[in-house]
Amino acid sequence: MQLTATMTMIIGLALAFTITGYPRFLQYPMRLWVRGLLIQPFSYALFSLRGQIPDWLSIIVANTLLSISFVHLILALYVYNRKPAKLPLMIAIVATTFIGESLLTYVWPSLYGRICLISILLALMCGLGVKAIYQRVEVITRPEHLVAIMFLVGGLIMLARMLKVPDVGMLSVVASTPMQGIVFTYAALLPVIATSGFLLMCGERLNKHLSRLATLDPLTGVFNRRTMTELAGKAVAASKRHGRALSLLIIDIDHFKRINDQFGHEAGDLALCRFVELVGEVMRESDVFARLGGEEFVVILPDSDERAAVEIAERIRQRLGDSDFSVSGWQVPLRVSIGVGTLGPAISDLETLLRMTDHAMYEAKRNGRNRVVPVSAMHSQSALDFGTRDSPQ
Known part of the structure; x- marks a missing residue:
């Protein structure tokens, strides 16, 4: 978890450093993506401290931050593809994470319930990410396919996770199990592969924009x-x-x-x-x-x-x-x-x-x-x- 947090933080900071070199119409979705990357490490860091810090930090805040992180990634895809952002739904997902994790930690304590809840919500957001990419009339590029595959795989892993996690002690979430290995391997690969795909998407969009500018009259917008x-x-x-x-x-x-x-x-x-x-x-x-x-x-x-x-x-x-x-x-x-x-x-x-x-x-x-x-x-x-x-x- 600490390694995943460190990798994600480095990638997020590197991307934040390069944003200013892109045109304004790409900077906003890239900022959303960077925010999502920079929020994730704090979530993983809190997960790794389970048992050493209060549960409300290592469970409730950690899962809420993870949910907020994914919300930013999905919003970045919607903004990039010029689709209306489903902001009310995203807010509802974050609120459900916070309230649900709180109830399942202090009112009806259940590790299995907490993991099922966050897995369902993350799978839902992964599905929204895939939909944001494919819900368009333009030809889907290979980088977009790559990002969609990463979210699709993440959604399937989250759904499979609900079938494998037993209702055991509060600290077993940090135990080494095959499913946990799959989950955190995916968590380590997501910022690397998905961010690479997202950068390639932005690069292709930029090339199309420059090519379009070369064919148009700058004042009127018709062909030159x-x-x-x-x-x-x-x-x-x-x-x-x-x-x-x-x-x-x-x-x-x-x-x-x-x-x-x-x-x-x-x-x-x-x-x-x-x-x-x-x-x-x-x-x-x-x-x-x-x-x-x-x-x-x-x-x-x-x-x-x-x-x-x-x-x-x-x-x-x-x-x-x-x-x-x-x-x-x-x-x-x-x-x-x-x-x-x-x-x-x-x-x-x-x-x-x-x-x-x-x-x-x-x-x-x-x-x-x-x-x-x-x-x-x-x-x-x-x-x-x-x-x-x-x-x-």
């Missing part, structure tokens, strides 16, 4: 230009391979420079975020939304011919026109010029699709802004060959 190019290239290849329609929208916010000039760049950032929010309400799940740069955005529309793409573009334009965006109490209209391009005989590759759709968007600006112009509707060949872009605002 590099990612858009990759996704658009794949969409074009899939469209050709399966013979499906594919269209593209290039959207430019009209008079965006005026917003920056009149209200400041912070207002411009708010306008961009509001614009992205409103366009997202119109888009389908299969559509891809990206920021080219500045106030210019791209929407990739799989399985959409030109007619369908124009309808979606018009819905976007109308949704923005009906918005109530304001800055410092001043109503600021969000108007857009949208070019629509579609793969076809005249547009067979991504580069041509982007160029001609961009020309259509500038044709919309030249024709008065706040309108949708498909590539097929451009009136002159010179518009298609337009090489030097103006910058109307």
Whole structure:
């Protein structure tokens, strides 16, 4: 027990030392896990002093601390997986431990009863830990499987323990028996294996977060230009391979420079975020939304011919026109010029699709802004060959 307490304390302190290097969204579940690890050693230390200190310390406080420790570990898993923490249930488990161990120590003294009670409660918490990991729609990673297996094994050991412990003297809990050997071997391995698995879980979550940041525009949260190019290239290849329609929208916010000039760049950032929010309400799940740069955005529309793409573009334009965006109490209209391009005989590759759709968007600006112009509707060949872009605002 003393060895288990020492190992757990060292692991908890080492993890506490490394927490600050992780992003904030991982620090809270890691803090909960660390608290659970740092509480456990005190419980094991009190267990090891059975017979040398009062029973209320070595039995009631020790078991209550062990229960609190497991509660923190389980809460860490719920918070990590963004699930509602079952806080009332956790409080009830701790309260049941304290009250039950008190009654079975002083009112109805029973070693077997105490061990059955704490074993049932620990098995319940192990089951909640397994549920916290597997109750999600994302793919379960190997580190998560590892942590779940450790809690599952712990729950099974606790249930088996109830069948093997006889109702004997108060001090026999520290006696060397095969079942006690299994229990405390598990107690020594849990902080090592489960914490290693939990750290690997956090590492994988961090890698996914960093990978996601590399693909997104930091201000608006939509895909950045590099990612858009990759996704658009794949969409074009899939469209050709399966013979499906594919269209593209290039959207430019009209008079965006005026917003920056009149209200400041912070207002411009708010306008961009509001614009992205409103366009997202119109888009389908299969559509891809990206920021080219500045106030210019791209929407990739799989399985959409030109007619369908124009309808979606018009819905976007109308949704923005009906918005109530304001800055410092001043109503600021969000108007857009949208070019629509579609793969076809005249547009067979991504580069041509982007160029001609961009020309259509500038044709919309030249024709008065706040309108949708498909590539097929451009009136002159010179518009298609337009090489030097103006910058109307």
